[in-house]
Amino acid sequence: xxxxxxxxxxxxxxxRIGLNLKGIEVERxxxxxxxDGGEQFSEAFTQLNHQQLVPxxxxxxxxxxxxxxxxxxxxxxxxxxxxxxxxxxxxxxVRGLAQIISCDxxxxxxxxxxxxxxxxxxxxxxxxxxxxxxxxxxxxxxxENQLVENAATxxxxxxxxxxxxxxxxxxxxxxxKRLKCPLDGFxxxxxxxxxxxxxxxxxxxxxxxxxxxx
Amino acid sequence: xxxxxxxxxxxxxxxRIGLNLKGIEVERxxxxxxxDGGEQFSEAFTQLNHQQLVPxxxxxxxxxxxxxxxxxxxxxxxxxxxxxxxxxxxxxxVRGLAQIISCDxxxxxxxxxxxxxxxxxxxxxxxxxxxxxxxxxxxxxxxENQLVENAATxxxxxxxxxxxxxxxxxxxxxxxKRLKCPLDGFxxxxxxxxxxxxxxxxxxxxxxxxxxxx
Numbered sequence: 472x473x474x475x476x477x478x479x480x481x482x483x484x485x486x487r488i489g490l491n492l493k494g495i496e497v498e499r500x501x502x503x504x505x506x507d508g509g510e511q512f513s514e515a516f517t518q519l520n521h522q523q524l525v526p527x528x529x530x531x532x533x534x535x536x537x538x539x540x541x542x543x544x545x546x547x548x549x550x551x552x553x554x555x556x557x558x559x560x561x562x563x564x565v566r567g568l569a570q571i572i573s574c575d576x577x578x579x580x581x582x583x584x585x586x587x588x589x590x591x592x593x594x595x596x597x598x599x600x601x602x603x604x605x606x607x608x609x610x611x612x613x614x615e616n617q618l619v620e621n622a623a624t625x626x627x628x629x630x631x632x633x634x635x636x637x638x639x640x641x642x643x644x645x646x647x648k649r650l651k652c653p654l655d656g657f658x659x660x661x662x663x664x665x666x667x668x669x670x671x672x673x674x675x676x677x678x679x680x681x682x683x684x685x
Numbered sequence: 686x687x688x689x690x691x692x693x694x695x696x697x698x699x700x701r702i703g704l705n706l707k708g709i710e711v712e713r714x715x716x717x718x719x720x721d722g723g724e725q726f727s728e729a730f731t732q733l734n735h736q737q738l739v740p741x742x743x744x745x746x747x748x749x750x751x752x753x754x755x756x757x758x759x760x761x762x763x764x765x766x767x768x769x770x771x772x773x774x775x776x777x778x779v780r781g782l783a784q785i786i787s788c789d790x791x792x793x794x795x796x797x798x799x800x801x802x803x804x805x806x807x808x809x810x811x812x813x814x815x816x817x818x819x820x821x822x823x824x825x826x827x828x829e830n831q832l833v834e835n836a837a838t839x840x841x842x843x844x845x846x847x848x849x850x851x852x853x854x855x856x857x858x859x860x861x862k863r864l865k866c867p868l869d870g871f872x873x874x875x876x877x878x879x880x881x882x883x884x885x886x887x888x889x890x891x892x893x894x895x896x897x898x899x
Contacts, residue, residue, distance in 0.1 A: 521830035522785065533774045537788065540780035547773040559761040560747045566754035570787075571736065574751065578792050587819070594806060605801070616735035 473498040475519065475527040478681035480504065481577060481642030482538040483526040487681075488638045489542045491672035493549050497528070501683040504582060539573050542635060554635045565629050568617060568636035572643045576610030580646070600650060607643070607652045614640065615657040624659065626666050633670060641667050645678065687712040689733070689741040692895035694718065695791060695856030696752040697740040701895075702852045703756045705886035707763050711742070715897040718796060753787050756849060768849045779843050782831060782850035786857045790824030794860070814864060821857070821866045828854065829871040838873065840880050847884060855881050859892065 474490070474497045476483030490497055502525050503510045510516060511523045520527045520536050528535040530548075535541045546554045555562045578584070580603050588594040588602065618624045628636035644664045647654060654661055667673040678684055688704070688711045690697030704711060716739050717724045724730060725737045734741045734750050742749040744762075749755045760768045769776045792798070794817050802808040802816065832838045842850035858878045861868060868875055881887045892898055 521834075522789070522827040524789075530774075533777070535774075535777050535781070537781040537784040539788070540777045540784055543780060544773050544777040547776065559758050560744075560749075562761065563747070563749050563754045563758040566757060567749070567751040570751040570754055573784075574753070574788050574792050575736070575738075578788050579798065584793060587816070588806075591815075591819075592802075592806065592808060592812065598806065601805075602801070605805075613736040620735075 473500060473529045475500045475502050475516070475529075476525050476681075477502050477504045478678045478684045480525050481646055482524070482573075484642035484645070484676055484678065485538045485573075485638045486526045486528060486541050487676035488633075488641065488673055489545050489554060491675050492552060492554065492633060492638075493545055495545070495549065499682065503683070539569065539635075539639075542638065546635075552632065554638065556629055556634070561623065561629065564621070564623065565634055565636045568614060568628055569639040571610055571614050571617070572639040576606055576643060577639075577646075579606045603650050604652045607647045607650070608656075610643070611647065611652075611654070611657050611660065615660050618659045618663070627663055628660075633667060633672070637663065637667050637673075640664065641673055687714060687743045689714045689716050689730070689743075690739050690895075691716050691718045692892045692898045694739050695860055696738070696787075698856035698859070698890055698892065699752045699787075699852045700740045700742060700755050701890035702847075702855065702887055703759050703768060705889050706766060706768065706847060706852075707759055709759070709763065713896065717897070753783065753849075753853075756852065760849075766846065768852065770843055770848070775837065775843065778835070778837065779848055779850045782828060782842055783853040785824055785828050785831070786853040790820055790857060791853075791860075793820045817864050818866045821861045821864070822870075824857070825861070825866075825868070825871050825874065829874050832873045832877070841877055842874075847881060847886070851877065851881050851887075854878065855887055 472495065474486065476487065476499070502516055511525060517523055519534060522536060526538055526541065528541050535544055542554060555565055585599055588599050618628060623629055625631040627633045628640060640660060641664060674680065686709065688700065690701065716730055725739060731737055733748060736750060740752060740755065742755050749758055756768060769779055799813055802813050832842060837843055839845040841847045842854060854874060855878060888894065
């Protein structure tokens with residue numbers, strides 16, 4: 472397998488955690504998202520993924536895009552240790568938590584959106600940062616509420632083993648810290664975040680531990 | 686089961702199609718997203734879903750949120766007809782297509798984002814409509830490319846049976862039409878859209894056929 476990623480991309484970060492949890496070693500290729508106007512726009516990379524987004528994971532001839540689809544693929548092809556619990560209701564809970572981040576929080580704040588606000592809507596840095604913090608706060612508030620309310624929450628988002636929800640949560644917290652979003656209001660998820668970061672699979676996947684880190 | 690939805694919500698539309706494909710009848714409750722400042726913000730609904738978003742599907746005591754998590758739950762609990770193909774690579778393709786819409790296109794253009802652009806960033810209607818069309822065009826372009834390139838594309842997005850990718854595509858096209866986004870550049874996906882709309886499960890789920898349609 473070969474992973475095309477960028478150290479700071481949080482969708483790539485998710486896939487790196489999943490690979491580490493499964494103990495899968497992969498070849499790596501850096502797609503630098505800001506150098507030379509963005510290597511994701513190169514002809515070679517566009518040929519691989521017309522979306523011009525990282526991560527991409529190739530498995531032989533199979534080209535996989537979209538971080539959550541990749542993680543489900545890993546879970547289906549190499550089931551141990553599982554990224555999702557067993558019962559459909561529990562799986563739906565974990566996927567729902569993951570999607571609070573992957574659908575409703577992260578896409579609204581990614582690089583291309585912030586670029587659009589700057590270049591096409593003339594929004595100054597302060598207003599773009601306020602935008603960023605607004606959606607992070609909203610996403611993490613609902614995430615925290617769903618953790619607090621549910622007896623299935625354990626050392627990790629679901630029980631005492633790391634899974635898909637933790638995989639989405641941790642990179643979002645890294646982004647939130649980088650943009651100085653207040654996190655005091657989220658004691659439960661921040662405790663889980665700290666537990667995750669003590670886990671070698673999460674630690675090895677963090678941006679500063681990547682070969683292309685700056 | 687009970688579905689809390691709104692006729693115009695495209696995430697709700699997805700779940701309605703899935704339920705129809707599976708032949709599952711559900712009780713319905715309308716959560717009107719603009720009346721009285723938005724019924725999704727009411728105390729009763731917030732108690733059910735802290736995210737204050739539709740759809741919510743309840744199955745006995747189980748409260749399900751996030752449209753894609755709900756659809757995977759339906760597929761796991763009532764497998765026939767399947768919403769996903771059999772092989773992990775094919776499942777990843779279909780989930781990846783679904784996520785082009787559900788992660789990268791729809792969340793950037795939903796009601797709360799457009800409201801923020803209007804109220805907090807003073808963006809006039811023209812600029813908000815340009816924003817909307819930009820992300821629709823980008824999302825549908827990549828979707829079209831992934832359909833054109835892949836021999837697995839059939840009468841529907843994957844083969845000749847409707848599934849998760851079609852379920853995400855169709856409501857997005859409805860939104861695109863409502864906002865007058867140009868669709869001439871997407872002949873393959875528009876053909877699939879038309880095939881879908883001839884299918885009773887899709888037709889019965891469309892906004893104008895809902896009890897709360899205006």
